[in-house]
Amino acid sequence: xxxxxxxxxxxxxxxxxxxxxxxxxxxxxxxxxxxxxxxxxxxxxxxxxxxxxxxxxxxxxxxxxxxxxxxxxxxxxxxxxxxxxxxxxxxxxxxxxxxxxxxxxxxxxxxxxxxxxxxxxxxxxxxxxxxxxxxxxxxxxxxxxxxxxxxxxxxxxxxxxxxxxxxxxxxxxxxxxxxxxxxxxxxxxxxxxxxxxxxxxxxxxxxxxxxxxxxxxxxxxxxxxxxxxxxxxxxxxxxxxxxxxxxxxxxxxxxxxxxxxxxxxxxxxxxxxxxxxxxxxxxxxxxxxxxxxxxxxxxxxx
Amino acid sequence: xxxxxxxxxxxxxxxxxxxxxxxxxxxxxxxxxxxxxxxxxxxxxxxxxxxxxxxxxxxxxxxxxxxxxxxxxxxxxxxxxxxxxxxxxxxxxxxxxxxxxxxxxxxxxxxxxxxxxxxxxxxxxxxxxxxxxxxxxxxxxxxxxxxxxxxxxxxxxxxxxxxxxxxxxxxxxxxxxxxxxxxxxxxxxxxxxxxxxxxxxxxxxxxxxxxxxxxxxxxxxxxxxxxxxxxxxxxxxxxxxxxxxxxxxxxxxxxxxxxxxxxxxxx
Numbered sequence: 001x002x003x004x005x006x007x008x009x010x011x012x013x014x015x016x017x018x019x020x021x022x023x024x025x026x027x028x029x030x031x032x033x034x035x036x037x038x039x040x041x042x043x044x045x046x047x048x049x050x051x052x053x054x055x056x057x058x059x060x061x062x063x064x065x066x067x068x069x070x071x072x073x074x075x076x077x078x079x080x081x082x083x084x085x086x087x088x089x090x091x092x093x094x095x096x097x098x099x100x101x102x103x104x105x106x107x108x109x110x111x112x113x114x115x116x117x118x119x120x121x122x123x124x125x126x127x128x129x130x131x132x133x134x135x136x137x138x139x140x141x142x143x144x145x146x147x148x149x150x151x152x153x154x155x156x157x158x159x160x161x162x163x164x165x166x167x168x169x170x171x172x173x174x175x176x177x178x179x180x181x182x183x184x185x186x187x188x189x190x191x192x193x194x195x196x197x198x199x200x201x202x203x204x205x206x207x208x209x210x211x212x213x214x215x216x217x218x219x220x221x222x223x224x225x226x227x228x229x230x231x232x233x234x235x236x237x238x239x240x241x242x243x244x245x246x247x248x249x250x251x252x253x254x255x256x257x258x259x260x261x262x263x264x265x266x267x268x269x270x271x272x273x274x275x276x277x278x279x280x281x282x283x284x285x286x287x288x289x290x291x292x293x294x295x296x297x298x299x300x301x302x
Numbered sequence: 303x304x305x306x307x308x309x310x311x312x313x314x315x316x317x318x319x320x321x322x323x324x325x326x327x328x329x330x331x332x333x334x335x336x337x338x339x340x341x342x343x344x345x346x347x348x349x350x351x352x353x354x355x356x357x358x359x360x361x362x363x364x365x366x367x368x369x370x371x372x373x374x375x376x377x378x379x380x381x382x383x384x385x386x387x388x389x390x391x392x393x394x395x396x397x398x399x400x401x402x403x404x405x406x407x408x409x410x411x412x413x414x415x416x417x418x419x420x421x422x423x424x425x426x427x428x429x430x431x432x433x434x435x436x437x438x439x440x441x442x443x444x445x446x447x448x449x450x451x452x453x454x455x456x457x458x459x460x461x462x463x464x465x466x467x468x469x470x471x472x473x474x475x476x477x478x479x480x481x482x483x484x485x486x487x488x489x490x491x492x493x494x495x496x497x498x499x500x501x502x503x504x505x506x507x508x509x510x511x512x513x514x515x516x517x518x519x520x521x522x523x524x525x526x527x528x529x530x531x532x533x534x535x536x537x538x539x540x541x542x543x544x545x546x547x548x549x550x551x552x553x554x555x556x557x558x559x560x561x562x563x564x565x566x567x568x569x
Contacts, residue, residue: 026523068526103523129499129559131482131524132461133531140524149524 001294005270006277008262008293013164013279016287018053018077019084020159020249021114022107024060025096026071036102037072039095044076044087045196046245048205048216052078052087053161053247055193066105067149073107075193077161077247084156085114092150093120097141103149106136108249110155117141117150160289163192163246163254165262166204166222166278172240174273176200179242181268182261189257192248204243207282219280238275251289259296303356305382306336310350310364317388318342318349320362321371325379325398328357367407373400376417389426392419393433395443408452409433411445414462418535420446427452427471430464430483438479440464446535453490456483459500463531467538475502478560482528484539497553497560503528505565507548514552519566521546 001008025040027033037056044054054076065071076091078084096104097120104116117139121128124141130152131138137152167182169175183199186192194200209217220226221233222241234241244261248254262277279293306328322328322339323346333355337347346352354361358379362369365385373381375394383391386404394413401420408426411419412433429451430440439458446465453471456464459481469487476495482503489508525545532539542565550562 066527066530067523068530069523101523127559129501129561130480131501131528133527138524138527140522146520147522147524149527 003266006266009278011279013291014281014286015160015162015289018159018161019081020077021156024073024105024107026065026069026103028101030070032101033071036096036099037074040091047079052076053195055195100145105151106154108155110157112156113153114156116154118152159249161247164280167242168238168276170237170273175240175242178265178274181264185264186257186261191253192246192257201243255296304354305359305361306354306357307361308350314368317368317370319371320369321374324376325358414440414443416443418444422448424449425451427454429455430459431457465539496556498558500560502562513554514550517549519548
């Protein structure tokens with residue numbers, strides 16, 4: 001398949017099951033909501049080393065947030081519920097409780113609940129108070145700037161991690177510019193995050209390594225400087241490859257974000273330096289969710 | 303289907319225990335079966351003219367202050383009183399809606415668990431309190447009073463919301479364990495006496511006893527949430543917009559962590 005001069009490989013991105021949650025962070029203004037959210041989603045690019053993958057989903061207006069202040073919603077994903085709970089509590093305590101004027105609320109309904117402020121309340125040393133409002137429990141913890149307000153729990157849902165596609169270009173600036181265009185388009189899609197820095201990852205990995213202690217290592221087949229030294233996937237004119245990884249609540253959410261991202265790159269045309277779009281898979285051994293690029297690009301917008 | 307309507311034939315001179323006239327008891331019964339029910343040794347058919355067939359929506363016409371225990375332990379449906387109600391209106395209410403167009407006597411919403419109780423007039427003492435021998439009062443639900451309430455509003459209240467547009471008597475929120483009481487009118491003496499936790503939201507500052515401590519004036523974001531939750535009840539509380547309140551904490555005599563939030567009119 002070729003779209004506007006850009007080749008779309010007949011391959012699929014392989015994704016796996018995760019557990020996910022959404023938290024709404026509000027503050028006096030968007031600046032401080034972002035400070036809190038950026039801290040909470042920092043060092044959360046990959047479960048390989050961070051425990052969770054997290055990112056800012058979107059901004060929220062005063063009308064959309066529970067407490068009528070500006071805010072942002074963040075999504076957080078982990079390989080299991082226990083890790084997700086631990087990471088959420090730790091990050092809430094260190095990043096939201098500490099951030100001036102910030103408050104946190106559940107952003108997703110589910111029968112399965114995980115703690116948001118349930119244990120953080122003990123920071124109040126007995127001065128904390130709870131309020132049950134419209135069947136939801138909130139905790140008010142006295143802090144030096146006033147009160148830290150936090151909903152007791154948030155929902156936890158089944159989610160999918162590891163959706164991805166690869167951008168193969170004739171230069172590093174061309175690959176990065178295309179990735180930025182894709183991320184701009186993909187950020188408009190709800191229920192997904194791209195957890196890597198700026199949404200882009202340059203160090204795509206393969207499963208396993210020659211070193212026994214490493215269970216993932218550089219994806220040498222897509223490393224342009226190894227074209228002559230390994231079983232390469234790259235043609236001679238490709239000098240740089242960027243990957244965009246997507247975690248999402250549902251299969252359709254990830255598929256739609258991949259579609260708009262790839263389309264945004266294709267809209268740049270062949271002259272942009274982008275030659276091919278491919279995807280990372282492990283022969284179907286890693287996860288049950290397969291995002292087939294040709295099917296995605298021929299589907300209509302959902 | 304039309305509402306099941308009980309129209310009182312003759313004015314009462316004595317208390318009438320109406321505990322059996324709830325949707326829970328009457329659902330599925332015919333009018334003749336309902337008429338055969340005995341209330342205080344009198345047949346329902348002798349006391350009321352009965353019309354309609356929707357037992358989940360009950361209406362009392364010409365109701366009076368002698369109608370005790372209306373909506374007792376109700377779990378579904380609605381009851382409307384076109385007139386006054388006696389004592390223990392909504393006693394142990396577990397779900398559904400009770401609306402009294404007139405006044406209600408003491409112990410309204412006593413032991414209430416959930417649901418909505420609305421009184422357009424005044425009500426007596428121990429609104430939302432506990433029945434004799436119990437150590438917890440109202441445990442959930444919402445009570446809206448358009449008029450005034452008597453003494454001991456929310457005594458030993460454990461959870462839930464009481465909004466009173468008028469005045470209340472002495473010992474408001476006494477021995478309160480948790481929950482929220484809002485009063486727009488005047489509040490009598492000894493508010494929050496022995497209060498442990500919970501919130502008393504006031505529009506006018508009452509005379510406070512020495513063990514209620516002033517914590518200063520603050521802007522509290524959680525008030526946004528609380529005021530938003532008041533909107534569906536169509537009360538004057540829905541018009542409150544300020545998030546700035548003077549906060550008092552107490553009752554210190556029992557190491558209480560309850561609070562009075564006095565709405566700041568200067569903001």
